[in-house]
Amino acid sequence: MTTMTIAGHTVDRNDEGFFEDPDQWTEDIAVEVAREEGIDELTPRHWEVIHFVRAEYAEKGTGPTVRVLGKTSGVPVKELYQLFPKGPAKVAAKIAGIPKPRGCI
Amino acid sequence: MPIEKVSIVVSKGSLEGIYPGLIMANGARAEGIEANLFFTFFGLDAIHKQRMEHIKVATVGNPGLHMATLVGALPGMSGIATHMMNKKMDEFDIPPIPEFVEMISDTGAGMYACLASVDLFGFTKDDFVDYLDGIITVGEFYEMADGGQIIFT
Numbered sequence: 001m002t003t004m005t006i007a008g009h010t011v012d013r014n015d016e017g018f019f020e021d022p023d024q025w026t027e028d029i030a031v032e033v034a035r036e037e038g039i040d041e042l043t044p045r046h047w048e049v050i051h052f053v054r055a056e057y058a059e060k061g062t063g064p065t066v067r068v069l070g071k072t073s074g075v076p077v078k079e080l081y082q083l084f085p086k087g088p089a090k091v092a093a094k095i096a097g098i099p100k101p102r103g104c105i
Numbered sequence: 106m107p108i109e110k111v112s113i114v115v116s117k118g119s120l121e122g123i124y125p126g127l128i129m130a131n132g133a134r135a136e137g138i139e140a141n142l143f144f145t146f147f148g149l150d151a152i153h154k155q156r157m158e159h160i161k162v163a164t165v166g167n168p169g170l171h172m173a174t175l176v177g178a179l180p181g182m183s184g185i186a187t188h189m190m191n192k193k194m195d196e197f198d199i200p201p202i203p204e205f206v207e208m209i210s211d212t213g214a215g216m217y218a219c220l221a222s223v224d225l226f227g228f229t230k231d232d233f234v235d236y237l238d239g240i241i242t243v244g245e246f247y248e249m250a251d252g253g254q255i256i257f258t
Contacts, residue, residue, distance in 0.1 A: 086137030
């Protein structure tokens, strides 16, 4: 685990860059983490996914899979991969400040 | 060095022969890894518009089912085993094959049919899902797979 300062906030992240504590997350941190992931600008569609991912985590204790995102977030799978080319479930979880979702689908 | 690209061959037409390749392709895309799927021989059923709806578990010659071969050969056994397997998969949020194949195409994975097999079985382009990226030769497959890993299932 590494403690670092992002956008003026203290954040604990694991070796892969996922948040240890989702409560440390803020929207200005998300902008910085997105840049680390090669996403220069978070569009309203990105935010839609990010807020959905956080809501799912708050409700279920784990981030949604790509299939769940595609079916219920309002953003179809094709577009999810355009928004997050390095993997929507994984990258959106990192930007949204929740742990990495573990699942094979 | 992390894996950046995989090309996965699906050569079998049974449920247990098709799913592993699909799961590996989908999982690769989920990790941001470039992926191509190459369907050959009976694996073509996975992208065949009609046949993909009726993919079955092999109940004969499948020791993994722990069922006597003679029992597995009884009429309807394959249907029952398939029904049970599909139900179990649904519980674990694994999509049915038609939905899964389309979703994998939507992830940006390349979907290709093997030309020799298509000719052998007398299929045409129209027999396959609309989002198929092409019917290609083995040589073209190797060109496409260049620089990545090849997985045969």
